[in-house]
Every structure is written in C-alpha cells, then in structure tokens.
Amino acid sequence: MLLSELVDAPELGLHLLHLAQDVYDRPIGRLVTTDLLEPGNYLNGGELVLTGLVWRRSAADSETFVTSVAGRGATTILAGKALFGTIPVDLLEACRHHQVTLVEVPTEVAFADVTEYVAAAGSANAGARLSASLVRQRELLSAITSGRTLDELAARIAGEIGHDCRVITATGRHVVPGPGELDDPTLDAVTRRFLTADLTPAVAVSGDASYSLFPVGSGLGNRLTAWLLVIDGDHTQWPRDHVEAAQELCAIAALDRVRRDEGRIALRPLVADALALIESGSPLAEVTTRLKQAGVRPDQPMVVAVAELRDGPDDVAITVLEDVALMVGLAVVAPGRDDLLVGLLPSSPGLPDRLRRAFGRLAPGLARTKLAVGISGETAIDALAGALEEARFAHRVARAGTTPVSVVTSDEVASHVLLLATVPDDVRRTYTYRVLGPVLEHDSRTGSELIATLREFLACSGSWSRTAEALHLHVNTVRYRIERVEQLTGRDLSWFEDRVDVFLALKSL
Structure with a gap:
C-alpha cells in the first residue's frame, strides 16, 4: 500500500x-x-x-x-x-x-x-496482484501462441506500466527496439552494468537517464549470452505490479528466445558443411549451393570473421559470435578445421568498427577468458578461401594482444605488429635480451631509466629537444643517456638499421 x-x-x-x-x-x-x-x-x-x-x-x-x-x-x-x-x-x-x-x-x-x-492491506494487495498476474500471464501466452510478436507484447506492457521497453543482448543487439534503438554510449553503459551487477534486476545510468535491467530467463546463466529487458526508469521507485509485469514479459521473451534459438541451431550443420567445402577447395558451384541452403546470398560481398574465446565454453563462444553476426545479417557461424569459430558476414560500410564495438561490450564480463577476433577484407564468394586465411592471420595477431577483447582486421596487420605476433614467444625474448639485455641490467642495477629515455627518443623520431621536453629533462641529460645506450648495445642510433633493431626489441618487451 x-x-x-x-x-x-x-x-x-x-x-x-x-x-x-x-x-x-x-x-x-x-x-x-x-x-x-x-x-x-x-x-x-x-x-x-x-x-x-x-x-x-x-x-x-x-x-x-x-x-x-x-x-x-x-x-x-x-x-x-x-x-x-x-x-x-x-x-x-x-x-x-x-x-x-x-x-x-x-x-x-x-x-x-x-x-x-x-499487514492486512499488504495481504489483500498481494492477493489482488497475484490474481492480476495470473490473468496477465494467460493473456500474454495466448497472444504469443496466436502469432503476436515479441515486439507487440513489449509495446503492450510498456503501455500498461508507462515506461518504454526494449530487449537487447549483451553485445548491444536490439531484439526488440521498442520506440527506437538506444545510442552507442547508452548501450555501452547498459551492457557494462548488466555484466558487472552483483544482483539483477539492476539499474544503469547513462547521462541523466536511468534504465532498469531485467534478465530474460534464468538469471543464473552466462551473462555474455543473455538477453536483457531494458525499461526506461528506476524499477525501485515503481509499484510492485509494474515490476511483476516486467518479470512476466521476461518469461514470455525467454519462450520466444527458445523458438528463435531452435531455428538457428538447426542451420548450424548446413553452415558447417559449407565451411568444410570451402576449406577443402571444393568446386564453386557446390559451395554456392550449400551456402544458399544456409541462407547466404552468393551475389553479395562478404567478410570472414575468425573468433576464439580462450578458456571459455564452446557453446558460449558460438552463441556470442552468432549474436554479433545477427546484427548485420544471418548467423552463418560454424567451427573451422582448427576448431576456431568462423562467421560469414555480409559486408557493409563501417562493419569492422561495428564489430569491434559489439565485441568490446563483452569485456566487463570476461573474468579469466579472452576474446580474440580476426576479420578479413571484403570478398566475393569465389575468394572465400583466401579471405578465410586472411581472417586466420588477423586472429593470430589478435590472440597476441593483451586486452580482454582484441579485434584485428586484415588491413591492420601490415606492420611490425604482424611480424612480432607471428614470432614465437621464446624467440622474441631471446632477441630482446640480445639487443637490450645490457641496458635492462643497467637500469635494474642503477635505476637510470635508460629504457624509458630510449623509448621516448624513438617516439620523437630522434629529436633531442622534443625528447627532453617530453621527459622534462635537460637536452644534455638526454644526449648522455642515449650515448650510454649506444655504448651498452654496440649500436649507432643515427643509423636506420640499428634504430629498427632497437625499436623491434622495445616492442617485444
């Protein structure tokens, strides 16, 4: 009351x-x-x-x-x-x-x-709420079995409680956009709060707006693959029957998700067969036929994504990649010959940035796991095998990254990053010690910060004055330290070849 x-x-x-x-x-x-x-x-x-x-x-x-x-x-x-x-x-x-x-x-x-x-008023209200809840549940179930969409049911509940309702995924995909899709900063705030909240429902704040977050289905599942009901406003200030209406919508949305998941899972064997044909070099006509059966349009340009959730469950990994794929088209995803997940996505302007942002939203929920994704350039269906190798190469670079989520496109690997990522760790360590070992030992023994000065000196393209300004040192101090580095390494940093050696050794640290 x-x-x-x-x-x-x-x-x-x-x-x-x-x-x-x-x-x-x-x-x-x-x-x-x-x-x-x-x-x-x-x-x-x-x-x-x-x-x-x-x-x-x-x-x-x-x-x-x-x-x-x-x-x-x-x-x-x-x-x-x-x-x-x-x-x-x-x-x-x-x-x-x-x-x-x-x-x-x-x-x-x-x-x-x-x-x-x-207490008496509370008991009476509880009975009335229970009766109303049962009526609403029957109406919602009847509506969805008669063909009403989840969008329509969300709009109905939104009208009842006076708050806009949306259903999204942890990557920010709108299953139900409601009155309109949330902008990227709001999606970032909402998904971050959902992935890190100790308890749900939770409340996220973006700018001056509050959003209540309810898990769709069991709140005990992996949040990386969860759907969530996002409702404008703070649910802690609502009447109890409004909160119950939101929870009932979550239950209906969970049923709708099962139906959608069953259809997508049924396509996985077709996608796996098509991918096996691509990797085995089968005739183009055979590959095209199988991809059509999986729902791919052979006349549209595509990109290939190769993804790996290290130390994470396989079912979570494939669901995450399928979820991101659904942002741009069909979820055409299957494991490749090396057990890495492969997705065939329709190409569109700005696609790499969209994928990077979507995958990046999962970072707050990655405790001990790491997500590495490689993306090929745009390709036609007759060049998918080459694009797949591009994506695998980019994935190897992403795998060498140090952040929880690393997304690398094929056009990003034409640099020293590519070279270092493909060199075994023990070889990199040996190379670094051979070039910079004396300098590292000198810094460890004396605390003279030669490595820090060297790194800034190379970043400033060998400019004494800019290095001194950046480090707040006298120019003569910078000169002395660089000369000491040259003595310890036996390299002349005025020579391009020696600078490259030292630069690569620094990047390998």
Missing part, C-alpha cells in the same frame, strides 16, 4: 506533520518499531520507523535520532504522542532539515494497530 493510503485511513487517525518530497505516493517499505537513540544499524533503507520517543532526553536527541534514520535511507517516522502529549518541535525541525516525513500517531492508537493494518 501507499503511504498516502496509510495516512488517510480513518480508523487510525494519523496526522501528517511534515511531508518529504516524492514519498506520499510511494509504496510502504518495512515497518520497524524502535526506541533506540541511533537505530541506523538496523535499517536498510525505505523503512517506516515507529517510535514512542522514549529515547528523547533533550532537544539535541531529536537531531541525533533523525540523522541516524535518514542516513540509512528510511523515509518516514511515525511518532507516538503518548509520552509527551504532543510531538516535540525539535523533532519536527530535525525531520524538516533531513527531509524525512513525520506522522503523528494518536495516544489511543497502539503501534500494533498500525502494524496489523499495514
């Missing part, structure tokens, strides 16, 4: 002395009866505190009591007037100062009467 309903109950005769903002029409939380001077340790937030004022020995005690109550988020104090015959003015002033609602309980009304009234 609402606080306004409690205050207006004629049989209780309560008298409102001070009303804090946005409290009167808010659902009543837990009732706590106390006569402790500082009861804050026993409050969790949102409570109605009933007190007989036994704790008050002086006017200063009112400030102490209300500070303790307000500090723990309690919204309302119900104070009995029996002890003093009236509510002390200092208590009213303290409630005004801390914006806590104050209600006077008449002498003839026992606190047990208030508690029993709230």
Whole structure:
C-alpha cells in the first residue's frame, strides 16, 4: 500500500506533520518499531520507523535520532504522542532539515494497530496482484501462441506500466527496439552494468537517464549470452505490479528466445558443411549451393570473421559470435578445421568498427577468458578461401594482444605488429635480451631509466629537444643517456638499421 493510503485511513487517525518530497505516493517499505537513540544499524533503507520517543532526553536527541534514520535511507517516522502529549518541535525541525516525513500517531492508537493494518492491506494487495498476474500471464501466452510478436507484447506492457521497453543482448543487439534503438554510449553503459551487477534486476545510468535491467530467463546463466529487458526508469521507485509485469514479459521473451534459438541451431550443420567445402577447395558451384541452403546470398560481398574465446565454453563462444553476426545479417557461424569459430558476414560500410564495438561490450564480463577476433577484407564468394586465411592471420595477431577483447582486421596487420605476433614467444625474448639485455641490467642495477629515455627518443623520431621536453629533462641529460645506450648495445642510433633493431626489441618487451 501507499503511504498516502496509510495516512488517510480513518480508523487510525494519523496526522501528517511534515511531508518529504516524492514519498506520499510511494509504496510502504518495512515497518520497524524502535526506541533506540541511533537505530541506523538496523535499517536498510525505505523503512517506516515507529517510535514512542522514549529515547528523547533533550532537544539535541531529536537531531541525533533523525540523522541516524535518514542516513540509512528510511523515509518516514511515525511518532507516538503518548509520552509527551504532543510531538516535540525539535523533532519536527530535525525531520524538516533531513527531509524525512513525520506522522503523528494518536495516544489511543497502539503501534500494533498500525502494524496489523499495514499487514492486512499488504495481504489483500498481494492477493489482488497475484490474481492480476495470473490473468496477465494467460493473456500474454495466448497472444504469443496466436502469432503476436515479441515486439507487440513489449509495446503492450510498456503501455500498461508507462515506461518504454526494449530487449537487447549483451553485445548491444536490439531484439526488440521498442520506440527506437538506444545510442552507442547508452548501450555501452547498459551492457557494462548488466555484466558487472552483483544482483539483477539492476539499474544503469547513462547521462541523466536511468534504465532498469531485467534478465530474460534464468538469471543464473552466462551473462555474455543473455538477453536483457531494458525499461526506461528506476524499477525501485515503481509499484510492485509494474515490476511483476516486467518479470512476466521476461518469461514470455525467454519462450520466444527458445523458438528463435531452435531455428538457428538447426542451420548450424548446413553452415558447417559449407565451411568444410570451402576449406577443402571444393568446386564453386557446390559451395554456392550449400551456402544458399544456409541462407547466404552468393551475389553479395562478404567478410570472414575468425573468433576464439580462450578458456571459455564452446557453446558460449558460438552463441556470442552468432549474436554479433545477427546484427548485420544471418548467423552463418560454424567451427573451422582448427576448431576456431568462423562467421560469414555480409559486408557493409563501417562493419569492422561495428564489430569491434559489439565485441568490446563483452569485456566487463570476461573474468579469466579472452576474446580474440580476426576479420578479413571484403570478398566475393569465389575468394572465400583466401579471405578465410586472411581472417586466420588477423586472429593470430589478435590472440597476441593483451586486452580482454582484441579485434584485428586484415588491413591492420601490415606492420611490425604482424611480424612480432607471428614470432614465437621464446624467440622474441631471446632477441630482446640480445639487443637490450645490457641496458635492462643497467637500469635494474642503477635505476637510470635508460629504457624509458630510449623509448621516448624513438617516439620523437630522434629529436633531442622534443625528447627532453617530453621527459622534462635537460637536452644534455638526454644526449648522455642515449650515448650510454649506444655504448651498452654496440649500436649507432643515427643509423636506420640499428634504430629498427632497437625499436623491434622495445616492442617485444
């Protein structure tokens, strides 16, 4: 029930002395009866505190009591007037100062009467909510079995609760866009909060807007592959029946997801067969026929994505890649000959950036795993084998990255990064020590920061003055340190070849 309903109950005769903002029409939380001077340790937030004022020995005690109550988020104090015959003015002033609602309980009304009234109203409301919930569930199930779409059902619930509803995935794909898709910064904030929240439903904040996040289906599944219901507003401020309506929509969305997943899983063997034909060098006509059966349009340009979720479950990895693929077309994904996942995606302008952002949204949810993705350039169906090798090459570079999510395109690997990524770790370590070993030992022994100076010197293209300015050193200090590096390495940094050797050794650290 609402606080306004409690205050207006004629049989209780309560008298409102001070009303804090946005409290009167808010659902009543837990009732706590106390006569402790500082009861804050026993409050969790949102409570109605009933007190007989036994704790008050002086006017200063009112400030102490209300500070303790307000500090723990309690919204309302119900104070009995029996002890003093009236509510002390200092208590009213303290409630005004801390914006806590104050209600006077008449002498003839026992606190047990208030508690029993709230409990009885709560039981009646719970029964009504349960009845309404069952009716709504039957209506939603009937609607979806009669062919209504999830978009239509989400719009219906949005109309009932007065908040826009969307269903998205952890990568930011809109399953149900609602009144319109969320922008990228909002999607980033929403998915990050969902992946890192200790408990759900949770609330995400983006700019000045709040969004309530409800897991679709079991909240115990892997959140990387989850759907979530995103509703405008903070659910902690809603009536209970609105929260229940959102949860019922989640249950219906979970059923809809099962139907969609079954169709996608049925296509996986066809995709796997098509990929095996591509990798075995089968005739183009045979490859084209199998790809058509999997839903691929052979006349459109494509890109190939190769992905790996290291130390992660296989079913999670393929679901994640399929989810991202669905952002741009069909989920044409299957394991390749090396057990890496391969996706065939329709090409479009800006596709690599879209893929990078979508995969990147999963980073907050990757605890001990790492996602590496390689993407080929645009290709036609008759050159898919070459594009697949491009994507595998880019994946090897991505695999060498140090971030939780690494997405590399084929046009990014034409640099020293490609060279270093394809060199075995032990070879890189040996090369680094052979070139920079004496410098590293000197720094370790003396703390002279030769490596840091060398790195900045090369970044500044060998400019003494720019290096000195960047490091806040005198030019002569920079000259001395670089000369010392040359002595220790036996290389002349004015020569291009020697600079390349040192540069690659630094990048291999």
